[in-house]
Amino acid sequence: MWPPAPVVRRAARLARVKAANATQASRLPALDDLKNITSNSFISFPNSNTNTKNGDLAESPSDAVEESGPEKTSPSLARPLPNSIAVKDNIATADLPTTCGSGILRGYQSPFQAFVIEQARAYGGEVTGKTNLDEFGMGSHSTHSFFGPVRNKPPFEDFSAGGSSGGSAVAVAQGLCEVALGTDTGGSIRLPAAYTKTIGFKPSYGLLSRRGVVPYANSLDTVGILSQSTKIILKTFLQLGQHDIADPSTLPPKSRKRIAKWHAKMTMERRAKADISKPGFANLKIGVPIEYNIAELDPAIRRAWQNALTLFQEQGCTVVPVSLPNTKHALSAYYVLAPAEAASNLSKYDGIRYGTRSQLSDGAGDVLYSYSRGEGFGDEVKRRILLGSYTLSSEAIDNYFIKAQKIRRLVQRDFDRVFSISNPLRPPQQFDLSDMDDSVLLPDKLGPCDVDFIVCPTAPTTPPTLDDISKQTSVDAYMNDVFTVPASLAGLPAISVPYKGYFPSGAFRNPDAPNSIGIQIIGQYSDDVRVIATAHKFLQLQEDKANSRLRDNNFRARDKKLAIKEHKASRSMVKFTPSEEGILSRNVKISKHFSGRSMPKSLDYLLIRKMLQEVKITKYPSRKGLILQQQKSKAQTDREFAGALAAWDQIMH
Amino acid sequence: MVTKRYHVASVAPTTQTPTDQSVTTTTTQHATIPFRKQLKDEARKRKADTASRRRKEDNPKLNRWELTVGIEIHAQLNTARKLFSGAASTINDEPNTHVAHFDLAMPGSQPIFRKATLLPAIRAALALNCKIQRRSKFDRKHYFHWDQPAGYQITQYYEPFAKEGHITLYAHDGIAEEDGEQITIGIKQIQMEQDTAKTLSQPGDIHLLDYNRVGLPLIEIITLPQIHHPATAAALVRKVQVILNAVDACVLGMESGGLRADVNVSVRRRDGDVGDHEYGGVKGLGQRTEIKNLSSFKSVKDAIVAERDRQIDVLESGGLIEGETRGWTIGSTETRRLRGKEGEVDYRYMPDPDLGAVIIGDDLIDYLSQNLGVLPEQEVQALVGEFGLTFKDAASVVSLNDGGRYEYLRSVIDDFLLLSPDDDLKRVGKLCGNWVLHEMGGLTHPGADEDNPLGMANDGNCIIPHNQLAKLVYLLDIRKITGKSAKRILSELFVSGLAGNQRSTEDLVDEAGLWFSPLSNAEYEGLARSVIDLKVVEEILAGKEGKINFLVGKMMRKDGDGRVDPQKATAILRQIIDEFRKL
Numbered sequence A: 001m002w003p004p005a006p007v008v009r010r011a012a013r014l015a016r017v018k019a020a021n022a023t024q025a026s027r028l029p030a031l032d033d034l035k036n037i038t039s040n041s042f043i044s045f046p047n048s049n050t051n052t053k054n055g056d057l058a059e060s061p062s063d064a065v066e067e068s069g070p071e072k073t074s075p076s077l078a079r080p081l082p083n084s085i086a087v088k089d090n091i092a093t094a095d096l097p098t099t100c101g102s103g104i105l106r107g108y109q110s111p112f113q114a115f116v117i118e119q120a121r122a123y124g125g126e127v128t129g130k131t132n133l134d135e136f137g138m139g140s141h142s143t144h145s146f147f148g149p150v151r152n153k154p155p156f157e158d159f160s161a162g163g164s165s166g167g168s169a170v171a172v173a174q175g176l177c178e179v180a181l182g183t184d185t186g187g188s189i190r191l192p193a194a195y196t197k198t199i200g201f202k203p204s205y206g207l208l209s210r211r212g213v214v215p216y217a218n219s220l221d222t223v224g225i226l227s228q229s230t231k232i233i234l235k236t237f238l239q240l241g242q243h244d245i246a247d248p249s250t251l252p253p254k255s256r257k258r259i260a261k262w263h264a265k266m267t268m269e270r271r272a273k274a275d276i277s278k279p280g281f282a283n284l285k286i287g288v289p290i291e292y293n294i295a296e297l298d299p300a301i302r303r304a305w306q307n308a309l310t311l312f313q314e315q316g317c318t319v320v321p322v323s324l325p326n327t328k329h330a331l332s333a334y335y336v337l338a339p340a341e342a343a344s345n346l347s348k349y350d351g352i353r354y355g356t357r358s359q360l361s362d363g364a365g366d367v368l369y370s371y372s373r374g375e376g377f378g379d380e381v382k383r384r385i386l387l388g389s390y391t392l393s394s395e396a397i398d399n400y401f402i403k404a405q406k407i408r409r410l411v412q413r414d415f416d417r418v419f420s421i422s423n424p425l426r427p428p429q430q431f432d433l434s435d436m437d438d439s440v441l442l443p444d445k446l447g448p449c450d451v452d453f454i455v456c457p458t459a460p461t462t463p464p465t466l467d468d469i470s471k472q473t474s475v476d477a478y479m480n481d482v483f484t485v486p487a488s489l490a491g492l493p494a495i496s497v498p499y500k501g502y503f504p505s506g507a508f509r510n511p512d513a514p515n516s517i518g519i520q521i522i523g524q525y526s527d528d529v530r531v532i533a534t535a536h537k538f539l540q541l542q543e544d545k546a547n548s549r550l551r552d553n554n555f556r557a558r559d560k561k562l563a564i565k566e567h568k569a570s571r572s573m574v575k576f577t578p579s580e581e582g583i584l585s586r587n588v589k590i591s592k593h594f595s596g597r598s599m600p601k602s603l604d605y606l607l608i609r610k611m612l613q614e615v616k617i618t619k620y621p622s623r624k625g626l627i628l629q630q631q632k633s634k635a636q637t638d639r640e641f642a643g644a645l646a647a648w649d650q651i652m653h
Numbered sequence B: 001m002v003t004k005r006y007h008v009a010s011v012a013p014t015t016q017t018p019t020d021q022s023v024t025t026t027t028t029q030h031a032t033i034p035f036r037k038q039l040k041d042e043a044r045k046r047k048a049d050t051a052s053r054r055r056k057e058d059n060p061k062l063n064r065w066e067l068t069v070g071i072e073i074h075a076q077l078n079t080a081r082k083l084f085s086g087a088a089s090t091i092n093d094e095p096n097t098h099v100a101h102f103d104l105a106m107p108g109s110q111p112i113f114r115k116a117t118l119l120p121a122i123r124a125a126l127a128l129n130c131k132i133q134r135r136s137k138f139d140r141k142h143y144f145h146w147d148q149p150a151g152y153q154i155t156q157y158y159e160p161f162a163k164e165g166h167i168t169l170y171a172h173d174g175i176a177e178e179d180g181e182q183i184t185i186g187i188k189q190i191q192m193e194q195d196t197a198k199t200l201s202q203p204g205d206i207h208l209l210d211y212n213r214v215g216l217p218l219i220e221i222i223t224l225p226q227i228h229h230p231a232t233a234a235a236l237v238r239k240v241q242v243i244l245n246a247v248d249a250c251v252l253g254m255e256s257g258g259l260r261a262d263v264n265v266s267v268r269r270r271d272g273d274v275g276d277h278e279y280g281g282v283k284g285l286g287q288r289t290e291i292k293n294l295s296s297f298k299s300v301k302d303a304i305v306a307e308r309d310r311q312i313d314v315l316e317s318g319g320l321i322e323g324e325t326r327g328w329t330i331g332s333t334e335t336r337r338l339r340g341k342e343g344e345v346d347y348r349y350m351p352d353p354d355l356g357a358v359i360i361g362d363d364l365i366d367y368l369s370q371n372l373g374v375l376p377e378q379e380v381q382a383l384v385g386e387f388g389l390t391f392k393d394a395a396s397v398v399s400l401n402d403g404g405r406y407e408y409l410r411s412v413i414d415d416f417l418l419l420s421p422d423d424d425l426k427r428v429g430k431l432c433g434n435w436v437l438h439e440m441g442g443l444t445h446p447g448a449d450e451d452n453p454l455g456m457a458n459d460g461n462c463i464i465p466h467n468q469l470a471k472l473v474y475l476l477d478i479r480k481i482t483g484k485s486a487k488r489i490l491s492e493l494f495v496s497g498l499a500g501n502q503r504s505t506e507d508l509v510d511e512a513g514l515w516f517s518p519l520s521n522a523e524y525e526g527l528a529r530s531v532i533d534l535k536v537v538e539e540i541l542a543g544k545e546g547k548i549n550f551l552v553g554k555m556m557r558k559d560g561d562g563r564v565d566p567q568k569a570t571a572i573l574r575q576i577i578d579e580f581r582k583l
Helices: A010-023 A061-068 A115-122 A166-173 A190-196 A230-240 A253-273 A299-314 A327-348 A370-376 A379-392 A398-418 A466-471 A474-479 A485-490 A528-551 A553-571 A604-614 A622-643 B004-009 B018-028 B035-058 B115-127 B230-246 B297-316 B362-370 B376-385 B391-419 B425-441 B466-477 B483-498 B505-512 B521-531 B534-541 B545-559 B566-582
Strands: A042-044 A084-088 A126-131 A179-184 A199-202 A222-227 A285-289 A318-322 A453-457 A494-498 A518-523 B065-076 B139-142 B152-155 B162-170 B182-194 B198-202 B206-210 B217-223 B259-269 B277-279 B282-285 B289-294 B325-327 B336-339
Touching: A042 A166, A084 A166, A115 A126, A115 A179, A115 A230, A126 A166, A166 A179, A166 A190, A166 A222, A179 A199, A179 A230, A190 A199, A190 A222, A190 A494, A190 A518, A199 A230, A199 A528, A222 A230, A230 A528, A285 A299, A299 A318, A299 A453, A299 A518, A299 A528, A327 A379, A327 A398, A327 A474, A327 A485, A327 B139, A379 A398, A398 A485, A453 A528, A485 A518, A494 A528, A518 A528, B065 B230, B065 B297, B115 B162, B115 B182, B115 B217, B115 B230, B115 B362, B152 B182, B162 B230, B182 B230, B230 B259, B230 B297, B230 B376, B230 B391, B259 B277, B259 B282, B259 B297, B289 B297, B376 B391, B391 B425, B391 B466, B425 B466, B425 B483, B466 B483, B466 B505, B483 B505, B521 B545, B521 B566, B534 B545, B534 B566, B545 B566
Parallel strands: A084 A126, A084 A179, A285 A318, A285 A453, B289 B325
Antiparallel strands: A042 A126, A179 A222, A199 A222, A199 A494, A453 A518, A494 A518, B065 B217, B065 B259, B139 B152, B162 B182, B182 B217, B198 B206, B259 B289, B277 B282, B325 B336
16 A cells, blocks of 8 residues: 655655755746635645645746735635635645645645545535635734745735634635634634634534544544534534544544433533523623733724624623633633644644655654655644743643643633533532632622623634734734633633624724724534524624614714714723723623513524524435444444443543 | 573672583583583573673672663654544655645644544553553644754644553563562653654755655653663663564564653662652652663663763762763774753743643553463463473563563474363463474574564464474374474475465374384393493492493484483383393
8 A cells, every 4th residue: 555665765855855846946836727816825726737645836826926926806706615624724625635734745635534524525515625724723913934925805915814724714704605624722823713704603612523524633633614604603513513534533423322312411400490471692791701801902992802792792791701711821821731742743744644745864964754744744834833832841831831732720720610501521610709800790699790701801802913923022913812822721612703893984984904803702512503603693793783773864864973972982902901901801790681672583592593594404415324334333432342341431621 | 592591690600610610510400401501501601601700800890889860762653644634654655655634744733633543542551550640631743854844843732632650570580689579660651753754865965855754643751760771771671672662562672663662770879868859759760861762672771881881980070960962883892972051951941732632541541451462471481380390481471572472382282182182271381382392493594584484474384284383293193293303394394384374293203104113122121232341330339320321322313213201211221231230
């Protein structure tokens, strides 16, 4: 099957060197039929004649773009083809290269296909192309790619598209696909969604298979879904979220069954407790983490956050402050754990069995493969490998890696304490009130409110320009992940929804900036469907609001005034401190209920049921069905093996 | 028969010359021990004595320095598949024909722990008296080498699956004399881990890689540093191999590369200060060095001797031992430095984030310990205690043919007891043991397999059916055939077995007409008178009673058919000599 791979292969080496020299100048594959895409969101396409497969790299379109200036009139397909899927280039496809945006894997063709792609194809999905990303998913702006930076949707090409799934997000924003698959390790789905005004969903860890997803940090990596529609996201999530016998980190069927039963019970309980004078949605309790109101928060974002909360409140939801005290350590813990796992995962790239290889000998330099790895990896990847190698070294592991793991547990505990449903992966725990931040108000002696969801911004700022990013230090760039990392560390489902801003006048808007703001909804582990449903509801509320305002001229006039006021406020943002912001200030009261108002249809399970009814799950093609059946029977045999093997439980971190 | 005990006891009077010894032994030994065998034993003893004397003379420094050794043994588990992939585990298949995506570290491939690999691993751990851990985990050990595609090896560093075992070695296992009758060595832990790829080096600095081996399941057995003699270290490795084989945990022996050992060697002064180092909870040791990749019992022993002597020389000349990794080439006299501490790799152990914890239930442990079978040690004890074999013979029987020889012997004894139900077990055992081990062991034929001429399978079947051998030994025992005839029939059984047609013992005796007809008294007397030598008779009459054996021997030789019963011959001779006395 595999011929012996010589470690030193002079003739082949020489041939490769020649080929490499011939193509050294060009760094990008040709974007055949979609050449007019200026955002550099794709790396390869199914029908592209010249892809990276043969190492035959054509002239770089991004270079061409830079010469002629950004083309602002790029066509965007208004309506994406049904079932079209763009796939981040770190998810293995059998017919297109999987480069991970890295020089070391340029032209790499995976011999197998990711399970999620198999599933998507089984449901009729068609891969429209592989999208650009930060090398191996390491970055927050999709600028660290061997194939050049991803640019935001025209006319905002000079702005960051977010990362690392930036290519996927822009593909969705431009209507080049109905849905895009990406990966989220510390916010790589949600951040680009926020920056491109798309919806980005990171499911609970372990629900979607990672087989065929090139790992960055295995314990955090999650396949995520980007789309313009929450329904499509739900549909895709249900299609792909199946147990994969070949991924040791997916939740086993037994646990899925148990959790499903438990959810059914929770729903019953919620129904029993619900105030029947209010619609279902109004019974939701929304938590506002006070620690997220950081000084670095852009005032525009803070305002959007506040407006979003008001929107929920207007519908009768209870909005309460909650405390996640370990948030401040979460980012540091993430930037210890993720690089540590990355350094380990990336040890396999040596150019011997696949990937590119230096023309110098494998043994040249101090350490084996130093030249192949040095030439193949980009700067950010090298930085994180160094970081991770250090934090795992025998002298540093106790102070960094082990401590970060402990913080991770604390972050998980923070969330468990706040959510009204417990984490189904862990036994219920007791929490000490003395650990709680003073500012958290207690409605009664029983302790703080339990909430259904946490609502917070996705990113602390609107998209920065690529120029600004180039001037940032890496620590500045890491700061961008501050709101997304906690949910990743805890493995929770989180979705970023565009905040559309129901102020039509746009007086405070900068017409030259994308003004994209993402609002993030985080739920308890395995509460994915309700998280998507809430996002759906939130979008609907925004639309209703906008429509009603359009109808109501009075509103319009009032909006204009408000907008002017806001605009003035935004000019004086220097003086702005967290405590001045209404709902976010520490004086926030447990909000009143607006039960008397006319409500849209209730959300919760009625809505979900309706959405599920709309989802058409096509039957498996017979071959696929057969394979799944085989897998199932194999799982059965494995379980029955010797009748005595111990429980082999997938422990989630 | 020289056993270790005998050997130990006779080491003390080193002043004896070989001739002295032969004389003394001749007189003290029982007359029934064949003379030739006696000579052989003497020679062996002399050799052992001089060898041990030479060893001691070689390094008198050993009186001042104590050696401490800890061993890590890597053994390939007997499994159908690799540790984390579905690829088959094979031994000598065509290179690169059993490789899964994960084995090659293809991007996006994931490990799937094969639960079945736990079975031989747990059997091994139970046989080595370890405590099986309910929860264990896999960790990544990072280092770059071309035989390690992922850039790390998955092993169990933080939470191994078995801990706190021990192994007891006896004198007959070949431990050093200084360790006495038996010694127990602690086992710190046993862990499961992946094997590396096989490198096939070619001329011109080219290395070809065979990934069939990559990812095969290994166990690493780590002993405590409680070994103080090179011979004991080698005995331990040998015994571990025998045990792993006996519980069916291992595929290959050391000679075929299925077992490799690393040894950690340190020395410290016996009288002076204790060392500053602590390994595996044992304190006060000297700085250790590690010798990697020893692939034979002899190299384990030789490498330790060489490294011990090197360390002592360095320390005595005022130097310091560096914590370094050293290598050993078979046939050399010195270990060589591979890399020093500064070149030591920081393995950056990290829990594998893809793999969950392994939880081993008590039910599995109970089941496996109940079905572990009899360990070689218990087999040896049974042969010695119940069946009257010597330790050495018992150990040989147990170690031959993967335990097949032991099974065969038990079958032969059972068959013999069917023929002679009330017989003494020890007598029968000894008799059958002698034939199964020594007489059968001497059989050779150009047409036979050189390594296993008897075609002995490990279930105890071979080309000579055990009931036929039992019959043969029985016929000999009841004097229906002579010893000489028995040997001839045995070799005929062997030849016909090789040819594929198994014959019955009786038929063969019939055909050859070897049924024993005892000599009549008259024939005995005739024979006796024909060998009588007056000079000898005079000596006997003068009191040298032992000389009568000389005449018996003469009678036996003269008869040629082996029909002479020494006791009867002695009696007849006495009668005749008494006649002389009366004269």
